[in-house]
Amino acid sequence: MKVIKRLVFGLIQLVVVVLAIGFANAADENSSDTQEVAHIGVAGCAASTCHGSNVGFADSGILRNEFRTWNEQDPHARAFKTLLTDESKRIARNLGLASAESADICLDCHADNVAEEFRGEEFQISDGVGCEVCHGGAGNYLESHTDASHADNLKAGLYPSEDPHARAQLCVSCHVGGADERKITHRIMGAGHPRLSFELNTFTSIQPAHYRVDADYSERKGNISELQVWAVGQIVAAEQGLKNIKAFPRAGLFPEFVHMDCLGCHQEMSKVTWSQNPLTQLEPGALRYNDSHLMMSYQIALAAAPEIAPQLFSNIKEFLNKGASMKDPSSLIGRLDASLNALRNTLTKTPIETSQGLVILGALVDVGLASSHRDYVAAEQSAMAINSVLRVMDLEADLSSARAQALRGTEDIFDSVRDSEQYKPAKFLNGLRKVKAVLAR
Ligand code: HEC
Numbered sequence: 006m007k008v009i010k011r012l013v014f015g016l017i018q019l020v021v022v023v024l025a026i027g028f029a030n031a032a033d034e035n036s037s038d039t040q041e042v043a044h045i046g047v048a049g050c051a052a053s054t055c056h057g058s059n060v061g062f063a064d065s066g067i068l069r070n071e072f073r074t075w076n077e078q079d080p081h082a083r084a085f086k087t088l089l090t091d092e093s094k095r096i097a098r099n100l101g102l103a104s105a106e107s108a109d110i111c112l113d114c115h116a117d118n119v120a121e122e123f124r125g126e127e128f129q130i131s132d133g134v135g136c137e138v139c140h141g142g143a144g145n146y147l148e149s150h151t152d153a154s155h156a157d158n159l160k161a162g163l164y165p166s167e168d169p170h171a172r173a174q175l176c177v178s179c180h181v182g183g184a185d186e187r188k189i190t191h192r193i194m195g196a197g198h199p200r201l202s203f204e205l206n207t208f209t210s211i212q213p214a215h216y217r218v219d220a221d222y223s224e225r226k227g228n229i230s231e232l233q234v235w236a237v238g239q240i241v242a243a244e245q246g247l248k249n250i251k252a253f254p255r256a257g258l259f260p261e262f263v264h265m266d267c268l269g270c271h272q273e274m275s276k277v278t279w280s281q282n283p284l285t286q287l288e289p290g291a292l293r294y295n296d297s298h299l300m301m302s303y304q305i306a307l308a309a310a311p312e313i314a315p316q317l318f319s320n321i322k323e324f325l326n327k328g329a330s331m332k333d334p335s336s337l338i339g340r341l342d343a344s345l346n347a348l349r350n351t352l353t354k355t356p357i358e359t360s361q362g363l364v365i366l367g368a369l370v371d372v373g374l375a376s377s378h379r380d381y382v383a384a385e386q387s388a389m390a391i392n393s394v395l396r397v398m399d400l401e402a403d404l405s406s407a408r409a410q411a412l413r414g415t416e417d418i419f420d421s422v423r424d425s426e427q428y429k430p431a432k433f434l435n436g437l438r439k440v441k442a443v444l445a446r
């Protein structure tokens with residue numbers, strides 16, 4: 006996984022990001038109907054006096070060189086071009102598509118695939134995942150947004166991407182996949198699409214930043230803690246997983262494999278390594294749902310909303326153990342969804358704090374050691390969680406620099422999860438032991 010490859014580097018290059026906590030802007034109403042507005046196209050944003058400057062403006066609230074950062078460094082700018090590669094040609098051929106670059110099932114995630122009538126004069130589908138995919142169609146805010154307040158811009162259709170919940174919904178719609186649009190299926194995977202995995206804060210930190218979080222930014226948009234971004238991202242990804250499993254047809258007798266843990270099936274039979282996971286207590290041979298975001302949500306609940314944790318956990322266990330064999334699992338899914346919603350609402354009211362992050366870090370280490378982290382997806386999410394928590398710890402200087410230094414020495418963790426097919430649990434556990442030793446000091 007490419008993100009993991011950059012993690013170690015990311016840890017060393019800690020970008021200073023704002024920290025204070027207290028962002029509590031509920032985002033329930035902003036789902037993704039920013040599509041029904043004219044999209045002017047990247048060129049419309051990229052004029053040199055607008056977002057297309059060559060250098061950042063020191064005296065400007067915003068950098069104004071956003072286009073350049075996106076165009077030169079951001080993988081989203083290449084997302085359409087990816088559809089022209091041999092790899093994509095093969096996927097398209099396997100799926101019986103005329104071409105990847107003309108197929109909605111590819112364009113929905115690899116470009117700004119709004120309906121023809123919403124495409125402005127400068128709009129180009131080949132721009133890939135352009136500005137308006139994330140910031141909303143500019144048709145209604147283009148003229149006013151340089152003078153208006155942020156609140157007024159939001160009313161005119163600017164998407165609130167600074168808000169953790171809204172941002173999570175946005176990124177998850179492509180990086181986990183959606184229930185109605187932007188669907189990802191095992192059929193697409195089977196044709197050769199790379200496995201998707203996601204963690205909001207790690208992905209936010211790895212996307213080349215075309216913005217600067219400073220005092221001026223905080224004044225306009227509030228203070229957003231990375232830990233809160235991480236936690237809300239986990240819960241929203243878990244919620245999206247449930248939406249998807251409800252929405253996708255079960256393909257007759259069989260479940261849609263894309264919701265499951267890929268490595269649960271794709272492994273060598275000669276390697277019998279099964280032992281019961283003490284948390285999920287799944288039986289040998291059981292079909293494994295990709296429970297990584299659910300399990301992280303549980304850890305978040307334990308630390309930040311202990312009153313919700315027991316119910317959430319019993320709902321998760323019921324879902325994992327009984328879901329597959331139930332005729333109609335919808336009430337079970339409904340109960341689990343309600344616990345996740347309750348957890349998210351609690352965090353919206355009372356954002357997670359650094360001390361709770363430290364508790365989660367300790368718990369992740371203990372759970373990892375106890376379950377021997379046989380599951381790759383769980384290990385991978387732990388690695389990204391540890392990355393996110395450490396970033397915040399470092400930034401808030403809650404750990405002395407010596408401890409932070411030692412924590413950074415846990416490259417073993419990242420090394421071991423770099424390649425899902427070469428996952429080395431022993432190395433991962435070794436890394437966890439090192440973190441534990443440092444935390445115990
Ligand atoms: C419209 C779909 C879409 C949305 C919305 C979206 N992404 Fe992406 N993202 C992609 C695609 C497609 C790629 C792969 C691009 C390529 O290499 O062709 C990608 C790649 C990335 C990568 C690089 C991954 C890697 O393995 O190197 C990061 C990081 C990332 N996105 C972060 C984000 C974040 C953070 C958000 C939300 C603010 C977001 N994305 C929203 C579609 C999307």
Ligand code: HEC
Binds near residue numbers: 105114179182193202
């Ligand atoms: C649900 C959204 C979604 C759909 C649908 C989708 N992709 Fe992707 N695709 C992504 C994301 C997100 C990534 C980046 C994954 C990562 O690195 O984490 C990606 C990565 C890729 C890559 C690897 C790019 C690289 O830089 O290595 C190829 C190739 C690709 N997609 C082709 C396709 C084709 C062809 C289709 C249509 C059949 C398609 N995708 C449909 C979201 C999607």
Ligand code: HEC
Binds near residue numbers: 066168
């Ligand atoms: C994959 C999603 C994504 C894409 C594509 C994207 N942005 Fe952003 N943008 C973000 C996120 C996330 C932030 C930070 C949160 C926020 O302030 O909204 C941001 C912030 C900004 C800001 C606010 C800076 C501030 O100080 O308030 C501007 C301006 C901006 N982007 C312009 C652009 C332009 C212009 C493009 C296209 C060239 C673009 N963005 C493409 C996700 C994206």
Ligand code: HEC
Binds near residue numbers: 197198263266269
């Ligand atoms: C329940 C079991 C199961 C799960 C879970 C599962 N797969 Fe599969 N996968 C299969 C089967 C069965 C095939 C078809 C093998 C064949 O045609 O020989 C397959 C085929 C594939 C192939 C094509 C392999 C080839 O030999 O050409 C890829 C790639 C793939 N899956 C990726 C994934 C990814 C990524 C995930 C997780 C999102 C996943 N699979 C989850 C059972 C599973």
